[in-house]
Amino acid sequence: MLNATLKELSAQLAAKKISSVELTGEFLARIERLNPTLNAFVTLDKEKSLAQAKAADALLASGSAGTLTGIPFAQKDIFCAQGWPTTCGSKMLANFVAPYDAHVIEQFNRAGAVNLGKTNMDEFAMGSSNETSYFGKVKNPWNTNAVPGGSSGGSAAAVAARLAPAATGTDTGGSIRQPAALCGISGIKPTYGTVSRYGMIAFASSLDQGGPMAKSAEDCALMLNLMTGFDPRDSTSLEREKEDYTRDLDQPLAGLRIGLPREYFAAGLSADVAQAVEAALAEYRKLGAVTVDISLPNSQLAIPVYYVLAPAEASSNLSRYDGVRYGYRAPEYGDLADMYSKTRAQGFGAEVKRRIMIGTYVLSAGYYDAYYLKAQKLRRLIAQDFSAAFQQCDVIMGPTTPTTAFNLGEKSDDPVSMYLSDIYTIAVNLAGLPGMSIPCGFGSNQLPVGLQIVGDYFAEAKMLNVAHLYQKATDWHLRQPQ
Amino acid sequence: MIVGYFMSLTLADVKRIAYLARIEVSENEAEDYLRQLSGIFELVEQMQAVDTTGIAPMAHAQDVVLRLRPDIISETDRRGDYQSVAPQTEAGLYLVPKVIE
Numbered sequence: 001m002l003n004a005t006l007k008e009l010s011a012q013l014a015a016k017k018i019s020s021v022e023l024t025g026e027f028l029a030r031i032e033r034l035n036p037t038l039n040a041f042v043t044l045d046k047e048k049s050l051a052q053a054k055a056a057d058a059l060l061a062s063g064s065a066g067t068l069t070g071i072p073f074a075q076k077d078i079f080c081a082q083g084w085p086t087t088c089g090s091k092m093l094a095n096f097v098a099p100y101d102a103h104v105i106e107q108f109n110r111a112g113a114v115n116l117g118k119t120n121m122d123e124f125a126m127g128s129s130n131e132t133s134y135f136g137k138v139k140n141p142w143n144t145n146a147v148p149g150g151s152s153g154g155s156a157a158a159v160a161a162r163l164a165p166a167a168t169g170t171d172t173g174g175s176i177r178q179p180a181a182l183c184g185i186s187g188i189k190p191t192y193g194t195v196s197r198y199g200m201i202a203f204a205s206s207l208d209q210g211g212p213m214a215k216s217a218e219d220c221a222l223m224l225n226l227m228t229g230f231d232p233r234d235s236t237s238l239e240r241e242k243e244d245y246t247r248d249l250d251q252p253l254a255g256l257r258i259g260l261p262r263e264y265f266a267a268g269l270s271a272d273v274a275q276a277v278e279a280a281l282a283e284y285r286k287l288g289a290v291t292v293d294i295s296l297p298n299s300q301l302a303i304p305v306y307y308v309l310a311p312a313e314a315s316s317n318l319s320r321y322d323g324v325r326y327g328y329r330a331p332e333y334g335d336l337a338d339m340y341s342k343t344r345a346q347g348f349g350a351e352v353k354r355r356i357m358i359g360t361y362v363l364s365a366g367y368y369d370a371y372y373l374k375a376q377k378l379r380r381l382i383a384q385d386f387s388a389a390f391q392q393c394d395v396i397m398g399p400t401t402p403t404t405a406f407n408l409g410e411k412s413d414d415p416v417s418m419y420l421s422d423i424y425t426i427a428v429n430l431a432g433l434p435g436m437s438i439p440c441g442f443g444s445n446q447l448p449v450g451l452q453i454v455g456d457y458f459a460e461a462k463m464l465n466v467a468h469l470y471q472k473a474t475d476w477h478l479r480q481p482q
Numbered sequence: 483m484i485v486g487y488f489m490s491l492t493l494a495d496v497k498r499i500a501y502l503a504r505i506e507v508s509e510n511e512a513e514d515y516l517r518q519l520s521g522i523f524e525l526v527e528q529m530q531a532v533d534t535t536g537i538a539p540m541a542h543a544q545d546v547v548l549r550l551r552p553d554i555i556s557e558t559d560r561r562g563d564y565q566s567v568a569p570q571t572e573a574g575l576y577l578v579p580k581v582i583e
Contacts, residue, residue, distance in 0.1 A: 095567075097567060099560070099563040099566065099567060191543075192542075192543040192544065193543070193544050206541060206542050206543070232551070235548060236544075236546065238544060238546070298532075300528070301528065301532065303525065304525055307522060307525065307526060308526055308529070315503060319503075319504075322504070323569060324568075324569070324576050324578055325564075325567075325568050325576055326567045326568060326569075327567075327569075333579065335579050335580065335581060336579050336580070336581045337504070338506075339578065341500075341504050341505055341506035342506050344504055344505045344506070345505050345506035345507065348505070353505055354519070354522075356503050356505065357496075357499050357500065357505070357515060357519060358519065360499050360502045360503040361495075361499050361519070364499070364502060370530075371526065371529075373539055374530070374534060375529060376539030376540055376541060377534035377540070378529055378537075380537055380539065381532070381534070381537060383540060383543070415518060415521070415522060416521050416522060419525070431543060432542075432543020432544060433543075457543075457544075
């Protein structure tokens with residue numbers, strides 16, 4: 001049952017082979033055993049979870065259940081869930097109980113799914129290793145000395161360790177794909193605008209996007225069906241016809257053109273990762289795909305552009321944390337200005353403050369044109385690179401990360417080194433394209449390697465098809481730690 | 483034409499930025515920030531090497547326009563719920579320290 005896919009769980013629940021209460025109880029028990037080591041979950045509430053499970057069982061008995069009714073999901077602690085502490089991995093919100101549900105949470109509730117608990121994450125989604133959380137580091141279930149990746153490290157670790165059948169994550173610069181890669185699971189960041197950001201605590205509004213993290217592409221497709229859809233409360237939510245992301249899963253691949261950007265197979269890519277990715281590409285050729293050399297000439301610029309735009313947007317979004325209406329307030333202060341500056345100095349961690357400072361600087365008078373505006377222009381060039389590439393290929397592939405999971409503490413002293421590890425994922429957010437990561441092997445230290453698949457706008461069904469057929473021909477996605 | 487160039491950050495810059503960001507920074511912390519931010523800005527300087535004449539800035543992945551809606555009340559009054567998580571309230575108002583001239 002711990003390894004069952006969402007489809008299998010759905011069938012078992014429908015056939016009354018298991019109840020939602022039993023299923024939820026099993027996962028809660030496993031979490032109790034393993035979470036003290038992994039620290040994947042920040043908040044658990046057995047009573048609430050089991051109450052939801054009981055309600056789901058009633059729906060199942062009455063015959064009015066949906067596909068995912070009764071299935072427990074771990075929710076990244078960036079999604080406001082009414083009545084649940086929603087901390088965003090920060091001291092600033094450690095005491096914040098959300099008074100409303102995010103759109104994504106509403107969708108899960110409406111489907112009769114169960115909230116298994118809130119997962120740990122890098123503070124305010126800023127990080128690539130889940131080492132910046134106020135609630136402590138998350139361990140990689142494959143090697144507890146290694147990072148799980150971030151910022152959705154808790155969700156990735158939970159799925160990899162079978163603490164949850166699936167989880168939600170968010171991705172601003174790679175925060176679904178990179179932890180999925182480092183933990184050996186599947187995750188997809190859909191096209192910008194397809195998943196509503198209402199109630200999803202904002203980091204960088206033009207880049208943030210929520211998405212599924214699960215054991216397979218098929219499971220991700222089922223979750224995307226739930227998570228996507230127009231929401232008038234998010235001004236960037238796109239009005240489009242509802243899609244069934246499972247519709248093309250089994251389409252044959254023959255003739256698929258896979259673009260391989262030469263910039264993604266150059267210096268900086270670890271040999272063991274390159275090897276696993278090359279093996280995956282060989283498998284794709286066996287399935288009938290052809291590979292095409294392409295170039296994304298402005299790839300190198302993605303890092304500086306991202307580390308101007310994201311902090312700039314973050315500095316604006318995080319200005320709301322001032323100790324007035326919710327969240328942390330400094331215990332001692334003089335006047336109002338002092339309250340603000342002490343609250344923010346004490347409530348935010350080091351990486352968050354660093355990024356706010358960068359953002360404030362690049363938006364300040366005299367520097368706005370040289371930094372922020374310049375970055376936005378380069379952003380367009382980066383997006384144009386992808387558009388040109390998609391004239392020559394159907395999907396783009398490459399490694400998700402340059403190395404397998406690094407050790408805890410290895411990069412936390414050098415922010416720039418940490419930032420450089422996002423090299424393959426960041427440009428996808430800048431362009432607003434969909435991107436996913438699926439497991440494709442192991443590195444020299446027995447740690448998982450992820451294959452990144454990037455599609456054109458709204459090509460999720462195709463990408464999931466491409467991933468699904470690979471997962472039918474291989475079993476990397478079925479492997480689990482120890 | 484605006485020419486961007488990287489003037490080395492100074493401690494005074496760091497303190498000014500900290501003030502704009504409303505984050506209290508001690509003398510030691512200011513020096514740490516100086517070091518870290520200088521490193522990050524060296525990375526960011528790579529942008530200046532690229533010619534972007536005639537390129538329109540891209541704010542958003544999709545070309546969208548802000549939606550309009552009818553000017554009618556669509557929210558319910560949930561002040562009680564929203565204020566239940568506030569540090570200090572009184573009579574439906576948020577309490578903050580006096581702003582001293």
